[in-house]
Amino acid sequence: DVVMTQSPLSLPVTLGQPASISCRSSQSLVYSDGNTYLNWFQQRPGQSPRRLIYKVSNWDSGVPDRFSGSGSGTDFTLKISRVEAEDVGVYYCMQGTHWPYSFGQGTKLEIK
Amino acid sequence: EVQLVESGGGLVQPGGSLRLSCAASGFTFSSYEMNWVRQAPGKGLEWVSYISSSGSTIYYADSVKGRFTISRDNAKNSLYLQMNSLRAEDTAVYYCACISIAARLDYWGQGTLVTVSS
Numbered sequence: 001d002v003v004m005t006q007s008p009l010s011l012p013v014t015l016g017q018p019a020s021i022s023c024r025s026s027q028s029l030v031y032s033d034g035n036t037y038l039n040w041f042q043q044r045p046g047q048s049p050r051r052l053i054y055k056v057s058n059w060d061s062g063v064p065d066r067f068s069g070s071g072s073g074t075d076f077t078l079k080i081s082r083v084e085a086e087d088v089g090v091y092y093c094m095q096g097t098h099w100p101y102s103f104g105q106g107t108k109l110e111i112k
Numbered sequence: 113e114v115q116l117v118e119s120g121g122g123l124v125q126p127g128g129s130l131r132l133s134c135a136a137s138g139f140t141f142s143s144y145e146m147n148w149v150r151q152a153p154g155k156g157l158e159w160v161s162y163i164s165s166s167g168s169t170i171y172y173a174d175s176v177k178g179r180f181t182i183s184r185d186n187a188k189n190s191l192y193l194q195m196n197s198l199r200a201e202d203t204a205v206y207y208c209a210c211i212s213i214a215a216r217l218d219y220w221g222q223g224t225l226v227t228v229s230s
Contacts, residue, residue, distance in 0.1 A: 001174065035214065037213040037214070039211075039213065041157070043157070048207060048220040048221065048222055048223060049149075049157060049207070049209075049220055050218060050220065051211065051218035054212075054213065054214070054215070054216070054218075055213075055214065059216075060216055060218050061216055090156070092156065092157050094157075094159070096211075096213030099162075099171045100159060100171060100172070100173045100174065101147075101159040101162065101171075102159060103156060103157045103158065103159060104156075105156050106156040106157070
């Protein structure tokens with residue numbers, strides 16, 4: 001099974017400053033069709049998760065453009081250009097290339 | 113408006129069974145693959161099971177394989193999770209989720225809490 005490893009697990013950030021979360025997979029996430037099915041989810045306190053990014057770098061509906069995804073193969077990054085108060089929560093990467101799907105452990109973003 | 117509403121959670125003894133339901137509305141349920149994702153108290157997300165739009169393709173996490181069964185009734189716009197031989201470690205909020213890994217489509221329910229305890 002594919003293991004997803006995120007770092008850091010805790011991320012204190014000053015409002016208006018950038019933030020970056022790393023996600024590494026135990027094997028390549030490039031599928032036989034050439035696509036890489038790496039997703040990023042946000043879970044705000046007390047809420048259900050919602051996806052921010054699919055296929056490494058594509059925005060879901062309503063996602064602010066201060067969020068961006070990048071990476072390839074086994075190394076991926078979620079970046080927030082300028083953190084806002086509403087960004088507080090836990091961020092998860094999830095791979096959809098290999099069965100079973102798997103999530104990273106989560107990165108808790110908080111405001112300093 | 114898209115809605116996914118889970119029901120059927122509750123307290124069950126170890127070894128017992130429970131059936132979760134997810135009622136979908138606001139989108140063409142029969143056209144989309146569905147998933148169950150769970151979250152133990154204070155823990156991260158764990159993918160549980162997947163079913164294709166027609167129901168012909170199904171996958172499970174190793175932790176639930178042989179004990180849980182996913183199914184759907186497209187005529188009733190409903191998704192189900194039959195959970196047997198429940199263990200304490202199955203205690204979690206269970207989310208019904210419509211997630212397309214290839215397209216801009218991501219809907220989640222509010223979750224239903226399953227507690228396995230004597």
